[in-house]
Amino acid sequence: MSLALLRTELTLLYRDSTAFTTAVALPIVIGGLWALNDPPIGQGIAAMAVLQLQLMLAFTLHCLGVMVLAARRERGVLRRWRASTASDTAILIGTLGVPAGLAIVQALALTGATAWLWDAVPARPELVLAGVVGGVLVLLGWTVLVAAFTRSSEHSMITTLPVILLLVFSTSFALSRPLVGLDLAVLALPGGPSTQLMRMAWDADAATAPALLSAGGACLAHALLALGAARARFRWTPQHRAAHGGRAARRSASTSVSS
Amino acid sequence: MTPRTRSSSPPTPARHDPRGGPRTASHQETHAASHAASHDDAGTEPVIDARGLVCRYGSFEAVRGIDLQVGAGQIVALLGTNGAGKTTTLEALRGERAPDAGAVRVLGADPRRQRRRVAADLGIVFQDAGLPEDLNPRETVTLWQRLQGIAADAGRRTPDALLEQVGLLARAEVAVGALSGGERRRLELALAVAADPRLIIIDEPTTGMDPASRRTTWELVRGLRDEGRSVLLTTHYLEEAEALADHIAIMHHGRIAAAGTLEELVAAHRSTIDVQLACERDARRLLDHARPLGDTTTSPSTPDGRVRLTVATDTPQRDLHRLLDAAADLELELGRLHATPASLDTVFHHLADDTEDPR
Numbered sequence: 001m002s003l004a005l006l007r008t009e010l011t012l013l014y015r016d017s018t019a020f021t022t023a024v025a026l027p028i029v030i031g032g033l034w035a036l037n038d039p040p041i042g043q044g045i046a047a048m049a050v051l052q053l054q055l056m057l058a059f060t061l062h063c064l065g066v067m068v069l070a071a072r073r074e075r076g077v078l079r080r081w082r083a084s085t086a087s088d089t090a091i092l093i094g095t096l097g098v099p100a101g102l103a104i105v106q107a108l109a110l111t112g113a114t115a116w117l118w119d120a121v122p123a124r125p126e127l128v129l130a131g132v133v134g135g136v137l138v139l140l141g142w143t144v145l146v147a148a149f150t151r152s153s154e155h156s157m158i159t160t161l162p163v164i165l166l167l168v169f170s171t172s173f174a175l176s177r178p179l180v181g182l183d184l185a186v187l188a189l190p191g192g193p194s195t196q197l198m199r200m201a202w203d204a205d206a207a208t209a210p211a212l213l214s215a216g217g218a219c220l221a222h223a224l225l226a227l228g229a230a231r232a233r234f235r236w237t238p239q240h241r242a243a244h245g246g247r248a249a250r251r252s253a254s255t256s257v258s259s
Numbered sequence: 260m261t262p263r264t265r266s267s268s269p270p271t272p273a274r275h276d277p278r279g280g281p282r283t284a285s286h287q288e289t290h291a292a293s294h295a296a297s298h299d300d301a302g303t304e305p306v307i308d309a310r311g312l313v314c315r316y317g318s319f320e321a322v323r324g325i326d327l328q329v330g331a332g333q334i335v336a337l338l339g340t341n342g343a344g345k346t347t348t349l350e351a352l353r354g355e356r357a358p359d360a361g362a363v364r365v366l367g368a369d370p371r372r373q374r375r376r377v378a379a380d381l382g383i384v385f386q387d388a389g390l391p392e393d394l395n396p397r398e399t400v401t402l403w404q405r406l407q408g409i410a411a412d413a414g415r416r417t418p419d420a421l422l423e424q425v426g427l428l429a430r431a432e433v434a435v436g437a438l439s440g441g442e443r444r445r446l447e448l449a450l451a452v453a454a455d456p457r458l459i460i461i462d463e464p465t466t467g468m469d470p471a472s473r474r475t476t477w478e479l480v481r482g483l484r485d486e487g488r489s490v491l492l493t494t495h496y497l498e499e500a501e502a503l504a505d506h507i508a509i510m511h512h513g514r515i516a517a518a519g520t521l522e523e524l525v526a527a528h529r530s531t532i533d534v535q536l537a538c539e540r541d542a543r544r545l546l547d548h549a550r551p552l553g554d555t556t557t558s559p560s561t562p563d564g565r566v567r568l569t570v571a572t573d574t575p576q577r578d579l580h581r582l583l584d585a586a587a588d589l590e591l592e593l594g595r596l597h598a599t600p601a602s603l604d605t606v607f608h609h610l611a612d613d614t615e616d617p618r
Contacts, residue, residue: 004405008394015393076389083353083385084406085378237355 005094046202061103069147123204131197134219141226148233193218311361323513336500339510382451382459392436407454440467530575535594542566548585
């Protein structure tokens with residue numbers, strides 16, 4: 001069922017020129033232009049690459065994901081899918097699978113481009129993938145959570161901003177800290193653990209087992225926390241259906257992300 | 260079906276009752292026993308069984324303790340004025356809304372807690388379609404069959420066969436966004452039957468359709484019953500309920516104010532004869548002859564003092580003669596004259612007109 005929805009979402013993305021440009025073309029152009037700049041020096045290469053990757057994840061996965069969920073709900077599509085035998089998880093995977101997959105492909109393409117143009121091949125490229133997947137997991141949780149508070153696709157332009165700012169702040173904060181030992185402050189911030197994983201790709205000496213495990217575990221914990229919060233707040237029906245009843249109506253109309 | 264009411268009789272204008280002075284008209288009280296027997300006799304569980312259903316929006320009680328049962332192979336129409344609580348009731352039956360009180364069983368399961376189990380045997384036509392506009396009807400039906408767990412080679416009806424059934428095969432490759440309102444409703448119907456469900460819930464089946472499409476849709480709905488499926492539909496069109504439904508439930512102010520077969524509903528209401536008289540004095544003279552015929556009411560009908568006399572009667576043809584004879588004997592000149600047989604329209608407007616919303 002998720003596969004059928006994934007195929008449908010890909011078709012819809014391809015047929016919607018605005019969404020296609022925003023989700024596919026724009027990140028490639030922006031990433032390419034950035035990569036064409038003079039390369040930073042020393043550790044700056046990893047820092048710039050990681051910041052680019054996180055921003056790409058934020059825009060491709062979070063912004064597109066919230067917009068798609070809000071639009072599908074606003075037009076009653078989510079309610080329609082939920083009238084089928086598909087589970088809630090299958091519907092969410094089917095709906096968010098395309099933004100998540102796109103984000104991963106674009107992030108890896110960007111890593112390849114920067115490695116080639118800046119002559120900065122990561123020492124452990126698999127950790128770039130690990131960091132990107134960790135970042136995707138965290139952002140999937142945040143995407144569902146933010147979508148719970150987003151009334152429409154237009155409204156998503158506002159509601160996604162706090163997470164983007166939080167991600168930029170936590171990435172910058174993590175990049176400002178030395179990459180040694182357990183840094184709880186970094187791990188506690190949403191973008192921190194995935195940033196650490198990506199940095200370790202270029203700084204292989206720091207990629208110790210405890211560091212990898214703590215960063216990976218923190219990514220998972222962030223994702224589960226966000227999904228847990230989303231579970232209580234996520235709505236499958238358009239908000240206007242319940243709006244005349246105020247808060248109590250919205251509470252009544254909300255349904256959990258389960259089954 | 261056992262739609263029944265717990266509502267108390269609302270106050271209505273005083274009427275002259277030939278059997279004993281003014282009385283307050285009550286809504287038809289339809290109780291479970293007679294209709295429930297149809298299920299018990301057949302030994303089958305109702306496909307919809309809602310008991311004491313209450314749904315609130317904050318302090319506003321949209322649905323106020325209704326009982327509603329739909330038996331296998333029946334078409335049941337849920338009628339009601341805007342805001343009567345039909346859509347909220349459907350939301351509860353579809354599992355989208357948790358009841359604030361009461362219990363709902365659909366196909367023997369809780370539609371909210373056992374959503375996927377119910378969905379396997381339930382087809383839904385929503386009021387607003389909720390279909391991606393960039394897909395075409397063929398892609399939409401194909402996707403829906405996958406979501407319902409039907410494999411392409413499962414031997415079920417193909418998407419094209421379903422589209423042909425609803426008259427949309429020629430439009431199979433047109434984007435849903437370019438379909439007319441009526442075509443979208445027919446696409447919804449195709450989705451509703453795509454998984455061969457036992458029960459189909461249809462919210463406003465023919466809204467936005469031209470008369471020809473409406474007739475086609477009615478035939479489709481009748482065909483569903485002929486295939487042994489149950490249908491619960493809501494509609495604003497009284498003629499649609501008359502044409503399709505085995506049983507009709509009329510919701511008003513969050514309650515089922517009347518329920519039964521069309522014949523049962525109409526039988527509980529009288530035909531009316533309306534005559535217009537030149538003045539109050541003429542009306543009083545004719546009233547003496549009209550009172551023995553049935554319930555009578557008088558009301559000023561025009562600014563120039565003309566008075567309308569209404570007689571509610573079970574024998575309109577006979578009483579119309581008597582009234583005309585009496586008017587001739589009294590040498591009264593009658594203005595407008597209307598004789599209206601009891602119909603679903605009479606029942607509906609009687610219920611809809613004569614109560615304040617207590618919610």
